[in-house]
Structures are given as C-alpha cells and as structure tokens.
Amino acid sequence: MLTLAPRASKPQSPDLLAWYDRHRRSLPWRAEAGEVPDPYRVWLSEIMLQQTTVTAVKPFYLRFLERFPTVAALAEAPVDAVMQAWAGLGYYSRARNLHACAKAVVDKHAGAFPATEAELLALPGIGAYTAAAVAAIAFHEPAAAVDGNVERVVSRLFTVEEPLPKAKPLLRTLTLEMVPLDRPGDFAQALMDLGATICTPKRPACALCPWMAPCEARAQGSQELYPKKQKKLTGDLRRGAAFVVLRADDSILLRTRPTQGLLGGMVETPTSAWEPGYEPSRAMLDAPIEARWQRLPGLVRHVFTHFPLELTVFLAKVPRGTPEPGDMRWTLRRDLHEEALPGVMKKVLAHALGDGKPVRNGAAKPKPDQI
DNA sequence: TAGTCGTGGGG
C-alpha cells in the first residue's frame, strides 16, 4: 500500500514574499517597491486583466491611461470614446461598466475610490476577485484576491479534489487563511506572479518554487492534475453574411450594435443573423441596400468563447451620394481606425478591402489592423 | 447555476 509522504510544513507567506521581493515582475500598472499605488491605475489594470493576458493588456493600458489619466477624466468622457479605446481588447461590457464605475466613484464617492472590499464590490464591473485585489493592493486591506492563478496555486498546495467552479469557496477560505496582515497587497501580487511564472498550467517549474516543500501536489508528483475542473462544451458552428458597402467617396457603411448582448455597443458592417443553418446563397435577402453585390471568395472565420463563426463576405461599390439606410452611417475609410470595431469586423474589412488577394493557399492574410 | 461575453498566444 502506497503511503503518501506528509508534506514538510504548511505554506508560509514570508517564504512567498521573500521570493516576490527578488523576482517580482515590473509592470506598467504596478507601483515599484516603496511607491504608493494609485487606486485608479490599480483598478483600471484589474479590469483590463480580467480573462486577458498581460501581453495583450500592456499597450491598451498605456494608451488608455494617456487618454484618460484620472477617474474624473474617464467619468467626463463620452461612453463612445471609452468603447473606442477598448476596441480590440474583448469583453466589451467591461468598458461600459468601467465608464459607469468611474461615474459612480465621482458621483457617490467624491471622486475617490472606496477603500473597503464591500464598498468596491458594490460598484459596476467589480466582482469578488477585483474587489479583493483593489482593496489589498491599493488600500492594504487583508482581502483574498482569488483569480485563476491563485486557484491553480492553492489547489496544488492543498490537492483540492473538488472540481472548479464548485471549489471556489474552499479556495477562497484557504487563501484568506494565508494572507499576512502586514503585506496583503504584495501577497496578492506575489501569488499571481507565482502562478504566472512558476506554478504554470503546464510543466510548472517546481524546482524554483518557494513553496515546493509544503506543496502536497508536488510531493505526489501530481501537480499538473490540479486544479480539477469540469470541462465545458464548445457551441455549434454558426454562419452568416457580412456586407461591405464601399461608396465612391471612399466611405464604408457601418452601424452600431445594440448595447446588450454579443459585441454590445460595438460597431459593425451590416450583417445577416448568425445561425447554424444560415445559407449564404440566400444572403441577398439580408443585404442592407440594393446594389451589384459581389460574393468574395473565402470565408472570415472567428471563434468566440461559446461558438465558432464563419462569415461569407459580400462587397458592393455604390455611387457618390448614395444615402444610408436608417440607423446606419457612412464613415470615411481613413477614419475607420477611430471606430469601435471588434476583431471579427476588422477581419471582415481586411478581407474585403485589405489587399485584394485571395486568402487561399497560405497566401499572407491581410492584418486586420491594416485596412 | 449555468450560460453569455473576445481575443491572442502557446503547446
């Protein structure tokens, strides 16, 4: 009978903090050792980092901060400007909630972020994780900020057998018990740095981990089996048609999507419905205007969180002076970069306008940025 | 509670 070796000790936060003091990542939103963190920057970064990689966030964060340097500046800005600054980053309800939150901070909290986890939790777009992270990092509150990194680290430390997301309450409790009262913010960031650089999903670098000794999973050699999670199924393929109208004055027909739902409040070319049984051969029934439509070869493929999408792109060239249908508008091609275009729509426009080459056979696809 | 909400990078 195999007996598992008991781990050497319980995980001690000073061991993690000592590691953090030597190996902490330098990030644009992170105060250097000894600096006082700015709650606005901490909050902004936490919202952007929700389900989004550090690499993806960096340029958006720097650009955003330049455009909206303070929570007051953000609150005063029109929501469309915020959506435009967010375009390309994904999960667009975050941008709408971000703006609403800035307004709430100005209107209900005299322009200063509240310092407690409970008050932060009441603000739009701030959930359990973000409330704890901002409270700990910006205000030194002893809160347990449990994100995906922390779930992984702690589930390995204690070999939590319960699968996610049911294990969340237990993981929060286990984390909270380890939070040191003197450095709660550093502890939160240390745990996330550890998860991002050492305790990675695949092939964790256990030999470099300050918590190798107390880690139960490491003792068993089972670290890659945690956290356990129930798998979710991907949705069925949906198809649709996208219509790119190029007017002779070099403008494009656009519209804004409803604020609720998929790509809420973002800008798109006119499209058909997106549904599993869509027939591109009947797309003319969905065209926004009468014109000589050209069905472009190839498809625009895009994968959302819960379903894959294939769009057939149709292109029409219409004369100067062609009026826009109701609730649509013309935007000059050179001004497209100012529109809140999500990734899938940049792909559509690149496919229709990009470089004219077919997207077949390994030919270089035009980059969605360069329209 | 489980489904909805983007995008890009890595193995």
Next chain:
DNA sequence: TCCCCAAGACT
C-alpha cells in the same frame, strides 16, 4: 490544426 488558457462579471 486544435485545444487550452488568461488578474472574471453579470444574469
């Protein structure tokens, strides 16, 4: 190519 995943929130 495919799958996983990344500092989750909201309904």
